[in-house]
Amino acid sequence: MELGKSIVKQNDAVVRLAKHVITTVSNGSNVVFSPTSINVLLSLIAEGSSHVSKENILSFLMLPSTDHLNEVLAQIADRSETSDLRLYAAYGAWIDKSFSFKPSFKEILENSYNAKCSHVDFNTKPAEVIDEVNTWAEVNTNGLIKEVLTYDSVADIRSSSLVLANVVYFKGAWSKKFDSKLTENIDFHLHDGTSVHVPFMTNRKKQYLEEYEDLQVLRIPYVEDHRQFSMYIYLPYEKDGLPALLEKIVSEPGFLDNHIPLERVKVGYFRVPKFSFSYDFEASGVLKDMGLTSPFTPGGGSLTEMVDSDSNRENLYVSEILHKSCIVVDEEGTEAAAASGIRDALLCEVPDFVADHPFLFTVREDKTGVILFMGQILDPSKH
Numbered sequence: 001m002e003l004g005k006s007i008v009k010q011n012d013a014v015v016r017l018a019k020h021v022i023t024t025v026s027n028g029s030n031v032v033f034s035p036t037s038i039n040v041l042l043s044l045i046a047e048g049s050s051h052v053s054k055e056n057i058l059s060f061l062m063l064p065s066t067d068h069l070n071e072v073l074a075q076i077a078d079r080s081e082t083s084d085l086r087l088y089a090a091y092g093a094w095i096d097k098s099f100s101f102k103p104s105f106k107e108i109l110e111n112s113y114n115a116k117c118s119h120v121d122f123n124t125k126p127a128e129v130i131d132e133v134n135t136w137a138e139v140n141t142n143g144l145i146k147e148v149l150t151y152d153s154v155a156d157i158r159s160s161s162l163v164l165a166n167v168v169y170f171k172g173a174w175s176k177k178f179d180s181k182l183t184e185n186i187d188f189h190l191h192d193g194t195s196v197h198v199p200f201m202t203n204r205k206k207q208y209l210e211e212y213e214d215l216q217v218l219r220i221p222y223v224e225d226h227r228q229f230s231m232y233i234y235l236p237y238e239k240d241g242l243p244a245l246l247e248k249i250v251s252e253p254g255f256l257d258n259h260i261p262l263e264r265v266k267v268g269y270f271r272v273p274k275f276s277f278s279y280d281f282e283a284s285g286v287l288k289d290m291g292l293t294s295p296f297t298p299g300g301g302s303l304t305e306m307v308d309s310d311s312n313r314e315n316l317y318v319s320e321i322l323h324k325s326c327i328v329v330d331e332e333g334t335e336a337a338a339a340s341g342i343r344d345a346l347l348c349e350v351p352d353f354v355a356d357h358p359f360l361f362t363v364r365e366d367k368t369g370v371i372l373f374m375g376q377i378l379d380p381s382k383h
Contacts, residue, residue, distance in 0.1 A: 007369040009062040010039065011256050018360075018374045019250045020290055025281050028191075030382055032279050032325045032336070032375035034168040037089055041166045041321060042287075044091065044113060048105045048306030060292045084173040084223045084333075087372070090140035091115040094129060094163045096122050105306045122160045127151065133165060137324070141169045144326045144335065145278065165322045170363065170372060172222030172229050173333035178203050178272075180331045188273055188380055189239050189357040196381040200271040200356075201331055206264035209353055214238070215245055218272070218353055219261045221366075222333060228366040231334060233272065234259075239357040242376065246360065256362065257369060269352040274331075275380040280324030287321070325373065334363065336373055 014035040022031055043066040046057040058065065091113045095101060101109070101117065109115040116136055120129045130149040137148045148165055178201040187195040208219035208230075218233040236245045249255045327336040355377075363373040 008254055008257050011369065011371055012253050013039070013060070013062050014371050014374060015249050015256065016290070017286070019246055020286055021281065022246060022376055024289065025286060026279075026376070028378065030275070030277050030279065030376065030378055030380075032277070032327045032373055033281070033323060034166075034325055034373050036370055036372050037166045037168045038283055038321070038323060040089070041091065041164060042292075044109070044115075045164065047108055048102075056292065060287075060290075084171075085225060085227075085229070086169065086171040087229075088140065088169040090136075090167050090169075092118075092133065092136050092163075092165045094118050094120050094133065094165075096120065096161045099161060102306060123158050126158050129163075133163070133322075137165070137167050141167050141326070142171075142335075144169070144328075145324050148280070148322050148324050163322065168325070168336070168372065170229075170334065170336045172363075174331075175221045175223050176203065176205050177333070178331035183274070183331060186271065187356060190379055191240055191242075191358060196379060198380045199274045200354075201274055202270050202272070207267045207270065207353065208261035208263070209265055209267055209351060210259065210261040211351055212259065214241065214248075216351070216353055217259045217261055218355075220272075229372075230364055230366055231329070232256075232260075232362045232364060233355055234360040234362075235353070235355050235357075236359070242358040242360065242378075246376075249360070256364075256371070260366075265351070267351060267353055269354055271354045271356065273355060273377070273380040274329060275377055276328040276330075277383050278324060278326035279375070280322070283321040283323045325375075327373065327375070336363065 017035055017038070018031075018033075021033060039061055042057050042061060043063070046054040046066050049057065091109070093101075093109055093115055095118070097119045100119070106117060109117050118132065120132065122129060130151060133149050134147050138146045145167060148167075180201075182202050183199050184202075185197045186200050188198050188200075189195045208221070210217045214237055216235045216237070218235070220231045220233070222229045222231075234245060234249070236242060238244070252258075325336065327334065358376065358378045360376050361374070362371050364371050
């Protein structure tokens with residue numbers, strides 16, 4: 001399959017995952033997560049799985065092989081990053097001391113994914129495992145994420161045989177920064193009919209903005225090198241239109257790739273809220289709910305290529321996939337470790353864009369089409 005078509009299918013899988021996270025585990029909160037990081041981690045699991053499990057995972061991801069995502073990441077990951085543009089992904093694998101990785105799979109972990117591989121004692125030293133995972137996460141996210149595991153999870157850790165974790169760190173400066181002198185507090189309208197007074201950014205420059213029947217799409221580019229990252233804001237006209245918009249995005253294949261503003265236009269009243277928050281969830285439960293049971297349950301498919309021949313293969317399965325993201329959006333740009341009412345656009349020569357009610361957003365690499373982060377903003381005052 002051609003790489004470009006593969007990414008379009010990937011993005012359709014991304015929005016299905018986003019909808020499931022938002023509707024089942026977000027509990028009405030702001031959400032940010034990195035679907036690309038989760039999908040690459042699933043590709044890694046596929047490398048160590050039996051044939052049945054591997055085919056199940058690839059079908060779920062809509063990928064012909066595990067090479068596609070790795071090829072894309074090789075294109076957008078850059079070790080010669082500047083202070084204005086950084087992208088870093090890290091992977092960790094913690095396996096119980098009663099098991100051992102097969103040398104061929106450990107080589108994939110360490111050489112292809114630069115993963116941290118550790119043997120730990122889940123049963124008798126769970127606190128040490130928690131400290132090790134959290135320190136690893138903090139180091140690899142420039143201090144943004146300090147805690148992936150909590151001490152409340154000690155009981156779950158004791159029963160684990162394998163923990164896989166991933167973090168993504170992104171920092172990008174806007175190509176045209178917002179003027180902090182123009183930032184002012186205005187009302188952001190919540191789903192329950194109330195509002196919060198929060199800082200909104202603005203500038204007087206032309207914007208990449210496209211208007212459709214029931215939503216506006218704003219693209220805010222970051223500084224560019226051989227890559228081009230952008231944030232996209234999907235703003236429904238209706239103040240309570242986010243659930244319908246999410247359903248529309250999921251039901252129309254290729255929606256995200258078909259709704260990309262291509263030209264800068266003059267904008268009248270222009271306001272985008274500042275926001276900063278973190279979000280975490282245990283991904284294997286979400287994936288199982290979506291039908292991907294193998295290899296997350298006993299009997300769902302063994303990890304035959306992951307452990308050596310002396311280990312008890314039949315009982316080893318993935319216990320947890322821990323995912324946590326953090327995002328900061330301000331006048332300078334974005335750092336991530338992952339409109340005022342209805343109007344008729346035909347009556348306005350110069351459109352307004354005021355993101356003063358719940359919206360969806362993505363952070364995307366435009367040349368490849370890969371979505372690094374996706375989420376929703378329900379209340380920008382929440383951190």
